[in-house]
Amino acid sequence: MSASGGQNSSGSSAHSAIQAGVDLHVYGQNWRDEIPARYLRGEYLDNDAAGAAYERARVVLNDHWADMREHGFVSNRVFDAVAAGGRVVSDSIEGLAELFGPAVRTYSSPEEPRRSRRRLAVRRPRWP
Secondary structure (H helix, E strand, O other): EEEEEOOOOOOOOHHHHHHHOOOEEEEOHHHHHHHHHHHHEEEOOOOHHHHHHHHHOOOEOOOOOHHHHHHHOOOOHHHHHHHHOOOOOEEEEOOOOHHHHHHEEHHHHHHHHHOHHHHHHHHOOOOO
């Protein structure tokens, strides 16, 4: 499972996945003091490598910043990951379901990814 970006609040999907025992690869700045080092893969995922990383990941986790959610701005990561063939699990944001339909699964609380550990950790989950 892969997570990238700077959204590193304690309520993030990355924190929930780690608490659930999911094997996670995290890219992004400011994570060093937030999660155990074994999950960190780098501070930056180069755009040239992102598509392949998203496609290889069992699931790509995405969290929106509060201001993005407030203004209905869907993260570029979602577009990039879906275009690369990645399977995305994201926090819910207005317009996401209309844009992506079943291609992106959403959660509305940090506990949901934790409860879904078995479904998220399988090699190739059923996806549309």
